[in-house]
Amino acid sequence: MFTTRPTLQGTHGMVSSTHWLASAAAMAVLEDDGNAFDAAVAAGFVLHVVEPHLNGPGGEVPLVFAAAGRAPQVLCGQGPAPAGATIDHYRSLGLDLVPGTGPLAAAVPGAFDAWMLLLRDHGTKSLADVLKYAIGYAEHGHPAVERIGETVETVRALFETEWPTSAELYLPGGRSPAAGALLRNPALAATWRRLITEARAAAGPGAGRRDAEIEAARRVWREGFVAEALAGFAARPVMDTSGERHAGTLSGDDLAGYAAAYEEPVTHDWQGWTVAKAGPWSQGPVFLQQLALLPEGFGSGAGLPRYGTAEYVHTLVEGTKLAMADREAWYGDAAGTADVPLRTLLSPGYSAARRALIDPDRASYELRPGSPDGRLPRLPEPAAGPGAPAGAGAGEPTVGRDGATRGDTCHVDVVDRWGNLISATPSGGWLQSNPVVPG
Structure with a gap:
C-alpha cells in the first residue's frame, strides 16, 4: 500500500x-x-x-x-x-x-x-x-x-x-x-x-x-x-x-x-491488541462488537477477503449493521437502572451466532438486534413529528x-x-x- x-x-x-x-x-x-x-x-x-x-x-x-x-x-x-x-x-x-x-x-x-x-x-x-x-x-x-x-x-x-x-x-x-x-x-x-x-x-x-x-x-x-x-x-x-x-x-x-x-474501560482483545473504549453510556462498545464479529484472522489474507475488495467491505458493513442494531436495543446508562449485557454481547459464542447472519452475497436491509442470554431486544418507537430526526449526516453535522x-x-x-x-x-x-x- x-x-x-x-x-x-x-x-x-x-x-x-x-x-x-x-x-x-x-x-x-x-x-x-x-x-x-x-x-x-x-x-x-x-x-x-x-x-x-x-x-x-x-x-x-x-x-x-x-x-x-x-x-x-x-x-x-x-x-x-x-x-x-x-x-x-x-x-x-x-x-x-x-x-x-x-x-x-x-x-x-x-x-x-x-x-x-x-x-x-x-x-x-x-x-x-x-x-x-x-x-x-x-x-x-x-x-x-x-x-x-x-x-x-x-x-x-x-x-x-x-x-x-x-x-x-x-x-x-x-x-x-x-x-x-x-x-x-x-x-x-x-x-x-x-x-x-x-x-x-x-x-x-x-x-x-x-x-x-x-x-x-x-x-x-x-x-x-x-x-x-x-x-x-x-x-x-x-x-x-x-x-x-x-x-x-x-x-x-x-x-x-x-x-x-x-x-474502568470496556475492552476486547483482537489480533494481539487490547482495544479500550468507554462504557455503554457511550456508543464506544459498538467498535468492540464490530471487531468481535469479524472472522478469525480477518485482514490477514489467509483464505479470507482481501483488503479493499468488495467482499472485504461487505463483511465490515454487514457486521457494523449488527453491532449498531445491538446498540439500539441494549446500550444505556449502566450506572443507573439499565442492565447492559456487555459480557455476552462481546462473547465468542454470541458473536459467532451473530456472524452467521451475514449473507456473503446479499446486503441486509433489516434492523436485527440479538437476544443475549435469551432476552428479547427492546427498541424505541419510530420518531415522528417536527422534532424527529431525518437523514444521516456525513462528516460535520447536518x-x-x-x-x-x-x-x-x-x-x-x-x-x-x-x-x-x-x-x-x-x-x-x-x-x-x-x-x-x-x-
Missing part, C-alpha cells in the same frame, strides 16, 4: 485534532514541558472556541487515557439528565419526544468538570497555563472555518426571531461569520478570566495551590456565577424543535450535584433550520515523550443546540 503522505515520527510528542489551532495549542504545551494531559485540556478548551458548531463549554466529553506504564482508564464527562427531566414532565407539556434543541434537551454540562479532574490528577500545569490559549482566541479572534457560517445561515431565522443572544454573537451586523474572517467571543474570554481570578482568590497562598485552584474552579462552575447564569437562563421559555417555547429543567442543584468520574442536528463532532489525541496517551471527544453544547447564555 502506497501513500503520498509521509510517515510521521518523533521523540517529543504528537497531537491530532479536528482543528489546527487546537493542535497548535497542545503542541505549545508539550514544548513548554507539559504532559499529554495538560496538552489535551488546553486543546479541549480551544475546540470550544474554534469549533462552536461541533461542541461547546456546556457540552460533554468522554476521555480514554493511559498514564505511562499504567492500564487505560476512562474519565466520564457525560452529564446526566436533570432531575426534573422526567417522562411525566415532558408528557405534561404535551410532548412524546424530547425536543432536539432548546433547554428541554439539555443534560447537565459535563465537559468542564472532566477537564478539571484530568488536569488536577494527571496534569502538571496551572489553570491559567492551560486556559490562556482559549482565552486568547476568544478575545482576539480566530479565523472562522467555513462550516461555522454555513451552520449559522441554516438557523438564521431562528436566531433573528427567537434566539437574540445567539444572533448577537453569530450574526453581528446581520452577517454570519465568513470563512477566514476573525470570529471573537469576548464574553467567553471574560468568563474564563473571572473563573481564574475567583479560583486563585479561593485557593489562597501556600503549598498545593495548583490543586486548590483547580478545585476552586470546579466549585465556581458548579455553584458560583457560572452555575447561576446557566440555571437562570434555562428557566426562560425558548423556542425549540417542537415548534413551541419551553423552559428547561436544569437547576442549580443539578449543577452542584454533578462530578465527573473515573471508570443541521435543520430549527437547529436539529445529526452528524459528527470534534476530537483530540495526544501522546507525549513520557508515554502518556489520551483520546478525547468533546461534543454537545453546539451553537445550534441552545441560545447563547448572556455573559
Whole structure:
C-alpha cells in the first residue's frame, strides 16, 4: 500500500485534532514541558472556541487515557439528565419526544468538570497555563472555518426571531461569520478570566495551590456565577424543535450535584491488541462488537477477503449493521437502572451466532438486534413529528433550520515523550443546540 503522505515520527510528542489551532495549542504545551494531559485540556478548551458548531463549554466529553506504564482508564464527562427531566414532565407539556434543541434537551454540562479532574490528577500545569490559549482566541479572534457560517445561515431565522443572544454573537451586523474572517467571543474570554481570578482568590497562598485552584474552579462552575447564569437562563421559555417555547429543567442543584468520574474501560482483545473504549453510556462498545464479529484472522489474507475488495467491505458493513442494531436495543446508562449485557454481547459464542447472519452475497436491509442470554431486544418507537430526526449526516453535522442536528463532532489525541496517551471527544453544547447564555 502506497501513500503520498509521509510517515510521521518523533521523540517529543504528537497531537491530532479536528482543528489546527487546537493542535497548535497542545503542541505549545508539550514544548513548554507539559504532559499529554495538560496538552489535551488546553486543546479541549480551544475546540470550544474554534469549533462552536461541533461542541461547546456546556457540552460533554468522554476521555480514554493511559498514564505511562499504567492500564487505560476512562474519565466520564457525560452529564446526566436533570432531575426534573422526567417522562411525566415532558408528557405534561404535551410532548412524546424530547425536543432536539432548546433547554428541554439539555443534560447537565459535563465537559468542564472532566477537564478539571484530568488536569488536577494527571496534569502538571496551572489553570491559567492551560486556559490562556482559549482565552486568547476568544478575545482576539480566530479565523472562522467555513462550516461555522454555513451552520449559522441554516438557523438564521431562528436566531433573528427567537434566539437574540445567539444572533448577537453569530450574526453581528446581520452577517454570519465568513470563512477566514476573525470570529471573537469576548464574553467567553471574560468568563474564563473571572473563573481564574475567583479560583486563585479561593485557593489562597501556600503549598498545593495548583490543586486548590483547580478545585476552586470546579466549585465556581458548579455553584458560583457560572452555575447561576446557566440555571437562570434555562428557566426562560425558548423556542425549540417542537415548534413551541419551553423552559428547561436544569437547576442549580443539578449543577452542584454533578462530578465527573473515573471508570474502568470496556475492552476486547483482537489480533494481539487490547482495544479500550468507554462504557455503554457511550456508543464506544459498538467498535468492540464490530471487531468481535469479524472472522478469525480477518485482514490477514489467509483464505479470507482481501483488503479493499468488495467482499472485504461487505463483511465490515454487514457486521457494523449488527453491532449498531445491538446498540439500539441494549446500550444505556449502566450506572443507573439499565442492565447492559456487555459480557455476552462481546462473547465468542454470541458473536459467532451473530456472524452467521451475514449473507456473503446479499446486503441486509433489516434492523436485527440479538437476544443475549435469551432476552428479547427492546427498541424505541419510530420518531415522528417536527422534532424527529431525518437523514444521516456525513462528516460535520447536518443541521435543520430549527437547529436539529445529526452528524459528527470534534476530537483530540495526544501522546507525549513520557508515554502518556489520551483520546478525547468533546461534543454537545453546539451553537445550534441552545441560545447563547448572556455573559
